Amino acid sequence: MTTPIAAEDVLAGLRQIVGARNVLTDPSDMAPYLEDWRGYSKGTALAVVLPGSTGEVASLARLAAEHGRSLVPQGGNTSLCQGSVPPEGGDGIVVALRRMASIREIDKPSGVMLVDAGATLSSVHAAAADVERRVPINLGSEGTAQIGGLLSTNAGGTSALRFGPMRELVCGIEVVLPDGRVFSDLRALRKDNTGYDLRNLFVGAEGTLGIVTAAALRMHPMLRASGHAWIGLADLEAAVTVLTGLQDRFDTAVQAAELLSASQVDLVLNHIPRTRHPLETRTEWSLLVELGSSDAGADLQGPLEEWLAERFEDGTVTDAFVAQSEAQGGDIWHVRHSVSEANKIHGHSLSHDVAVRPSLVPRMIEACREGVQAVYPGANILIVSHIGDGNVHFIVHFTHAEWGAFDDPKAVTDEVMRIVHDQVEALGGTFSAEHGIGRKLKDELARRADPVRLELMRAIRGVIDPNRRMNPGTIL
Known part of the structure; x- marks a missing residue:
């Protein structure tokens, strides 16, 4: 049973757990945590708290449970669905995990990296590269997006074509539950059939079932050969034809394929410095393609050019630029990620x-x-x-x-x-x-989702978070 408690007493408890400097209450200090990055959603909160360990998160959760305060977990605050900031009029606690940014372990033979939830995607990429491995998720916001947030939204990105979204890159998770208990499944075993797959309950749950504090991520071999192309398409239908042909010809070497309208490309070129259109003619539809192989001796650029030449002949491709260096390839993807x-x-x-x-x-x-x-x-x-x-x-x-x-x-x-x-x-x-x-999109979910799905989701949340204190107003 929760006990009403004055806000100052709650703040005193928070300061005791994480230290006074890590409890933000000044409006100017709190402001970046209370508004989504596009400025479409603003909320209110009693405080923003910056824990430094799983133990501190667990203590925060116990304090909040004892006194009936809601918790809003926040990673890099790059969400596009307004789920990372508190609701307007709320008096809960924003739990921002940016201090929890450690790389806990790298096990190269097992292909596993254990990281804190506050680690940014760019820091994970750098740590994997240090052991000649990679974690294949690529986003324009990788410098600020954090692993906990990426897991909580089951983020995708440009590499999902080859490797799938975050759900398929996670092999272990650590979560603080609403009552302060810790569910830890960081063994990162490839095979483990000990009952229900609880890990995946929390991937995509957007903080409504608990606060992700750590994860085990799958690493893959580095790409040592690559090919990048900007392809001008004859029409929109050609996008499917060209992609299918690329997969027929290059199979798993196709790492990414991104379709852009000319209207979108124009905005990037008009507003983002150091961007340029690589084609001589403006096409209404462009397909950006990345090929990659872990074999340093693989020749991808030449075969890609030959394949595109054939597409000129059949009319599906009207223009194309094949990068002659990694720098030119980076320029192509800079447009996409901007x-x-x-x-x-x-x-x-x-x-x-x-x-x-x-x-x-x-x-x-x-x-x-x-x-x-x-x-x-x-x-x-x-x-x-x-x-x-x-x-x-x-x-x-x-x-x-x-x-x-x-x-x-x-x-x-x-x-x-x-x-x-x-x-x-x-x-x-x-x-x-x-x-x-x-x-x-919570109203859309209620309107459009299968009623059985909604019933099961509500039942699961009712067991784990019966008082609906975790990220209130999100999903359900």
């Missing part, structure tokens, strides 16, 4: 993280475009698609002035979301592919 920043600078994005089967991606894009522009003909449609896994970021974009002119922005947001999600649902797709549910 889209979120460019969009934020230019205006307001109604971004939809949807997925269908890869073969249906062109049909879905066109159906959604037609539906939205029938109501908002001036909307700029931006497309960024991890086409190999069917994930499309369908972005309906307005300049800041256009967005400010709407009398009811929320009504516009809701109408556009309904149009897009209706089309995706009609094609057997999902309205949430890799960004999670957060608070942004």
Whole structure:
């Protein structure tokens, strides 16, 4: 049973656990933790707490449970679904894990790295590279995105085509439960059939079942040969044809394939320094491709050029640039990883993280475009698609002035979301592919999810967090 307690007494308890300097209460100190990075969602909290160990997180959870305070776990705060900041009017505790950033262990023969949840993706990449290994998840926000947040949202990124999202890269997890107990499954065994797979309950749970404090990640061999290309497509349908052909020819060497609309590329080139279009002609659709092999002697660039020459002949490809160096390859991917920043600078994005089967991606894009522009003909449609896994970021974009002119922005947001999600649902797709549910999509989940799925999810949460104190208002 919880006991009412004055805020000052709760703060005193927090300071005793983590030290006074790690309990933030000044509004200016708290501000970066209370607003999502795009500025679309702001919340309130009693305090922001910066624990330094799993033990401190467990003590925080016990204190919060004893006194009925909610907890909002936060990683790098790069969420796009408003699940990493507290709700408006809330008086809970934000638990930011950035001090917990250690690389605990690297076991190269086993292909395993144990890391604290606050470790950034870039630090994980660097640690793996030191032992000539890699953890294949790649995002534009890798300098700030933290492992705990990536697990909690089951993040994907450009490498998901080859290696899958975070769920497939995790082989162990440590979680502080709402009552302060610690569930530890960091043995990182390849085979372990001792009952239910509890680990995966917490991957994608967005902090609603507990606070991820550590993880065991799978490492893979370094890429020692590569090939990068920017391919101009004859039309949208050619994206599927070209990707299928690449996979037929290069099989598992295909590491990433990203479909970009010309409208999206234009915004990046206009707003992000040191970006350029590698093609001589502007094409409405571009496919960015990375090939890679752990064999240093593998020749990927030459065969890629030969294969593309054949595509010129059959008309599916109208122009192409094959990188002649890793630096040129980096320039290609710099454009791709700059889209979120460019969009934020230019205006307001109604971004939809949807997925269908890869073969249906062109049909879905066109159906959604037609539906939205029938109501908002001036909307700029931006497309960024991890086409190999069917994930499309369908972005309906307005300049800041256009967005400010709407009398009811929320009504516009809701109408556009309904149009897009209706089309995706009609094609057997999902309205949430890799960004999670957060608070942004919880009503969509209630409206569109299978009732049996919702019943099971509510039952699981009821057992683990019966008082709904973990990240309230998120998912359910």
